[in-house]
Amino acid sequence: MPDKAIKFFSSVKLAIFLLTVIIIASIIGTFIPQGIAPLEYIQRYGRQGYGLLSFLGLTDVYHSWWFILFLMLLAINLLVCSLNRIRMKKGRLSLIITHLSILIILSGGIVSAVFGQRGVMALYEGETGDSFTAAGNRQVGLGFGVRLDDFMLEWYDLDKHQIAVYVKDRDARKTVEVRQDGFYPIEGTDYSVRVLRYVPDFYLDEKKEAKTRSEVPDNPALLVRILKGEQSEDRWIFSKFPAFSTARDANIELAYKWLGSIKDFKSRLTVVEGGKDVLTRTIEVNHPLKFKGYSFYQSNYNPEELRWTGLQVVKDPGVGLVYAGFILLNIGIVVIFYANPELKQKL
Amino acid sequence: MNLTLINLSLGAYVLACILYFVYINFKSSLCAKAASLVFVLGFVFNTVAVAQRWHVSGHPPFVNLYESLVFFAWSIVLVYLIAEFAYKFKVLGAAASLLAVLCLGYASLLDRTIQPLLPALQSNWIVIHVITYFLGYGSVTVAFAASVIYLAISKKKSQDNLAGRLDTLSYRLIAFAFPFLTVGLTTGAVWANIAWGSYWSWDPKETWSLITWLIYALYLHARIVRGWQGRKAAYLSVIGFLAVLFTFVGVNFFLSGLHSYT
Numbered sequence: 197m198p199d200k201a202i203k204f205f206s207s208v209k210l211a212i213f214l215l216t217v218i219i220i221a222s223i224i225g226t227f228i229p230q231g232i233a234p235l236e237y238i239q240r241y242g243r244q245g246y247g248l249l250s251f252l253g254l255t256d257v258y259h260s261w262w263f264i265l266f267l268m269l270l271a272i273n274l275l276v277c278s279l280n281r282i283r284m285k286k287g288r289l290s291l292i293i294t295h296l297s298i299l300i301i302l303s304g305g306i307v308s309a310v311f312g313q314r315g316v317m318a319l320y321e322g323e324t325g326d327s328f329t330a331a332g333n334r335q336v337g338l339g340f341g342v343r344l345d346d347f348m349l350e351w352y353d354l355d356k357h358q359i360a361v362y363v364k365d366r367d368a369r370k371t372v373e374v375r376q377d378g379f380y381p382i383e384g385t386d387y388s389v390r391v392l393r394y395v396p397d398f399y400l401d402e403k404k405e406a407k408t409r410s411e412v413p414d415n416p417a418l419l420v421r422i423l424k425g426e427q428s429e430d431r432w433i434f435s436k437f438p439a440f441s442t443a444r445d446a447n448i449e450l451a452y453k454w455l456g457s458i459k460d461f462k463s464r465l466t467v468v469e470g471g472k473d474v475l476t477r478t479i480e481v482n483h484p485l486k487f488k489g490y491s492f493y494q495s496n497y498n499p500e501e502l503r504w505t506g507l508q509v510v511k512d513p514g515v516g517l518v519y520a521g522f523i524l525l526n527i528g529i530v531v532i533f534y535a536n537p538e539l540k541q542k543l
Numbered sequence: 544m545n546l547t548l549i550n551l552s553l554g555a556y557v558l559a560c561i562l563y564f565v566y567i568n569f570k571s572s573l574c575a576k577a578a579s580l581v582f583v584l585g586f587v588f589n590t591v592a593v594a595q596r597w598h599v600s601g602h603p604p605f606v607n608l609y610e611s612l613v614f615f616a617w618s619i620v621l622v623y624l625i626a627e628f629a630y631k632f633k634v635l636g637a638a639a640s641l642l643a644v645l646c647l648g649y650a651s652l653l654d655r656t657i658q659p660l661l662p663a664l665q666s667n668w669i670v671i672h673v674i675t676y677f678l679g680y681g682s683v684t685v686a687f688a689a690s691v692i693y694l695a696i697s698k699k700k701s702q703d704n705l706a707g708r709l710d711t712l713s714y715r716l717i718a719f720a721f722p723f724l725t726v727g728l729t730t731g732a733v734w735a736n737i738a739w740g741s742y743w744s745w746d747p748k749e750t751w752s753l754i755t756w757l758i759y760a761l762y763l764h765a766r767i768v769r770g771w772q773g774r775k776a777a778y779l780s781v782i783g784f785l786a787v788l789f790t791f792v793g794v795n796f797f798l799s800g801l802h803s804y805t
Contacts, residue, residue, distance in 0.1 A: 208764055208768040208769055209769070211764055212761055212764060212765055212769065215757050215760060215761045215764070216761065218757060219754055219757050219758060219761070222750050222753065222754050222757075223754060225745065225750065226747045226750050226751060226794075226798055227798075230745065258745045258750075305743070314740065314741070352659040353659070457658075457659050458661075458662065459659065459660075459662070460662050460665070461662060480662065481662040481663050481665070481738050481739075482662075482663070482665060482666040482737055482738045484737070484740065491740055493738070493739060493740040495739065495740075508739065508740045509740075510740035510741070512740075512741075515736060515742065518732075518742055519733065522729040522732070522733065525725060525729065526722070526725055526726055526729060529721060529722045529725045530722045533718045533719065533721055533722050534722065536718070538715075539715055539718060539719065540629075542630065543630045543632050543708045543711055543712055
């Protein structure tokens with residue numbers, strides 16, 4: 197490389213310029229929605245606005261040719277700087293490691309983008325899938341099968357409910373958190389409420405008796421006794437059907453909200469290869485299943501259909517490079533700044 | 544978090560702030576000593592409050608805005624106290640304690656109920672990811688305070704010595720923060736890969752944390768290699784802090800994405 201080019205690409209001025217451009221472009225990309233449907237862009241920015249945005253690559257900033265060009269220029273800048281330092285035998289090893297580590301991370305990113313596969317896979321309990329759906333609705337074969345044995349949804353606290361009370365003649369609104377068998381006087385009114393029964397999945401059987409289909413809170417309902425002096429009324433209230441009311445005393449309205457929250461969703465998966473079960477694992481968020489370079493992540497579920505699971509399937513050969521780069525980057529930067537005698541000098 | 548502990552901590556920070564201001568205006572060394580003592584005491588209460596919340600809730604106490612602000616105050620005060628003891632420099636005390644008061648004061652207006660941990664947050668990575676980030680953020684926040692005071696006084700000839708020390712301190716705090724920001728950023732990417740199968744997806748929170756990291760990388764290159772000092776460096780430090788603020792709270796208010804907690 198001619199000296200002039202080396203000088204240009206090894207200058208910190210160039211690095212500062214490139215960093216500034218990349219920072220500004222990244223900021224723009226967070227304020228313009230990225231990769232949404234053309235119609236949504238047209239709704240937001242008009243037809244001409246959308247045309248301009250897509251011409252400038254602003255609908256997908258981080259994958260636009262110019263953003264990648266600036267990253268590449270930064271990479272060349274880093275490389276020439278590092279090589280220059282090695283050639284001139286000046287500068288500390290930690291500086292060189294730090295700057296090369298960023299090149300390693302960027303090359304890992306390229307490997308991921310070029311050779312990585314990712315997509316989604318949906319399974320019902322008992323179903324075996326041997327392919328996943330990648331971008332553009334393309335089916336990619338796995339070369340083995342994955343069967344969903346069981347999908348499990350766990351809640352933190354099933355018996356946790358909120359009742360919003362409105363008493364008309366006092367124009368009083370109160371919200372109380374209640375539990376089964378609890379007794380709750382409603383402040384500022386003559387009413388009090390006793391929670392008689394909680395039913396997670398309410399239905400009426402043929403004898404018109406309230407029953408639950410399962411322990412899954414698909415249709416949470418509460419039976420409450422409303423007390424006022426000598427009067428008493430038992431009333432069903434429903435979390436999913438607030439408008440449905442069996443009220444006799446129209447002076448008091450109750451709105452029920454089931455407060456349980458999801459603790460975890462898990463899928464028990466079995467890898468099937470050559471007609472045989474090879475491996476069984478229960479996966480959840482933060483605990484994927486790995487087999488033959490593919491990773492299966494718990495990514496989705498359907499609260500209305502609890503025999504179904506949504507998996508993210510990924511094969512990413514760039515991860516190793518990226519992680520190696522991360523380790524070197526952290527070591528390099530810690531050494532640069534904490535082995536620095538300057539920090540220990542007096543102010 | 545135990546209300547009494549937080550209130551004791553907030554009270555101590557308010558008192559420390561007043562004492563630091565008195566010290567700056569009247570150069571009373573007794574006040575300076577008392578200010579440091581009260582600030583340390585407030586920090587102890589803050590520490591116990593965080594530890595207690597961790598114990599009671601059974602998960603790391605930084606999963607909503609209330610908990611994050613209490614921990615942010617803790618980080619600011621920790622970094623400031625380290626700097627104060629290391630450099631025997633107390634002029635920033637008033638600003639640091641004021642920032643801590645603002646954090647705890649704002650936190651006290653928020654919902655403090657302990658919330659159950661979302662599936663995505665049930666990971667040990669949360670501990671290193673969040674603690675390193677908060678120490679980094681705490682440090683650049685104190686650096687920001689130093690830069691703002693620098694900008695306010697740097698034009699006065701009589702304050703040359705003090706301004707120079709503030710400028711240097713701001714730089715050192717950013718240098719101290721940068722490794723923490725790096726560990727925070729990279730552990731975040733590793734965690735995202737383990738949870739969702741992608742170490743980088745240009746989610747707004749991810750992107751903004753990268754923007755913040757790049758701004759401080761730019762600061763360090765400009766300062767160390769190009770010799771930027773004084774006002775230019777101070778402006779960059781202010782911009783960096785604004786980016787931190789936007790990453791920390793702004794993204795959740797203005798943009799939507801995966802990182803929808805805290």
